[in-house]
Amino acid sequence: MEQSEMLQFLQQVAQQKVSPEEALVKLKNTGFTELEYAKIDTERTVRTGYPEVIYGAGKTAAQIVGIVQAMKQQKQPILATRVTAKKAAAVLAQEPQLQYDQIAQTLRLPAAQIEQNGEIAVVTAGTSDINVAEEAAVTAEFFGNRVTRIYDVGVAGIQRLFSKLDLIRRANVVIVIAGMEGALTSVVGGLVDVPVIAVPTSVGYGSHLNGLTPLLSMLNSCAAGISVVNIDNGFGAAYNASMINHLAQGGKDE
Template sequence: MKKEELTELLQRVAHQQVTIKEALAQINDQGFLDLNYAKVDTNRLQRTGAPEVVYGEGKTAEQIIGIVQAMLVQKNNIMVTRVTAEKATLVRQAIPQLKYVAVAKMLLYKMHSVQPVSGKIAVVTAGTSDQKIAEEAAVTAEMYGNQVIRVYDVGVAGIHRLFAKLEIIRAAQVVIVVAGMEGALASVVGGLVSSPIIAVPTSVGYGTAFNGVTALLTMLNSCSTGITVVNIDNGFGAGYSASKINHLQEESNENSLS
């Protein structure tokens, strides 16, 4: 542990933000910090290039507070997904530097800036009802330094809306398509653009949409090439994967110039 990290840790102990037991565990870091209710991965950044992200659903506000406080010592950017407004209010009372993005249901803290990527990611939705999942994807991508183009409510029921934005979408290095109901938009976009597409089925829809299963099966069975499908409502996973692809393209461009 670096001197400045140890100093900050001791200050947190003095302010009763971290227990002595938790502090000792961090000093004797074995790659994770055991909080009893959670094991915080302290070297994921070194292994994967991105720090741990906290999945907030199913965790209490107190548990999220404890996990985030432990992560703050690592001086990494913080992302907590699937957090209700009520839970976010409680968490921010303890950690006010966290920003809550209500539409995406995410708590964020950018401790340091991320090197921006020149390539853009387009996030395209079939309907306005898909926006909360799309925003989870968009905000995630932005946290990793990507420029995001939002193209919302261009589903196949009014396909002329999609054609009006087609050149904007084609300019993106990666396209995320978010759709519920029958999930047809991913196949349509897949037949119109050359960029890789990440399809996100959402749980939006009436009875036989089966909470996103119908859209998922449509996307998995798409005859359009170049489509990768993530889990139902997994905006975070789509944003993260799109960022990885976009960064690889950036590295490829830099290597070709060197």
């Protein structure tokens, strides 16, 4: 709690607008919920504007259920990423109100009303990149962004990209997802006047090195305005894109 907020709160106690019992509960708030295996950051939205997201890989279904239940008690929107279908089935058996997306491998329980503002374009080089793209798209929508999906427009048939340029240029930020040599990022970066976030994927043949080749290609792009996230990190790309989009939309609304 910031100093100004603390002062205002204590004034409410002095004015008997807040009871001493309510004040004690608030002052004892540590900002996280303690579980045996996790500490859930209940103040993240206040600090950053975005809620905590559950990283499902490495967690058991029982652990995900416990975290979900604790977050529900705090009335927080819920998004879990990297949840396999088998693990999701076990979670859904106890929390059937969650929505599972098998392609994106996400479980989510959105807030009652999510207003989607601005626009993010999610562009893939190939169909094999769609699982990463859907992780990005679902995350971006969860964070309150409109998403346009433009899939399978890689440089091997570049006319496919040109046919979708109007859609891509309409967005406030573009996420470009590519495996193989990652060339699509530089091409898109040279055709748009908005930030491009590049996501290398672990899709490709031997010397592709499980995503290292497109990662290095994207980092060395000669097109300006490109930032790069880690291999297969659709979530991270969507988070950054959401921040950019909300800033851009805020400027347009003024």
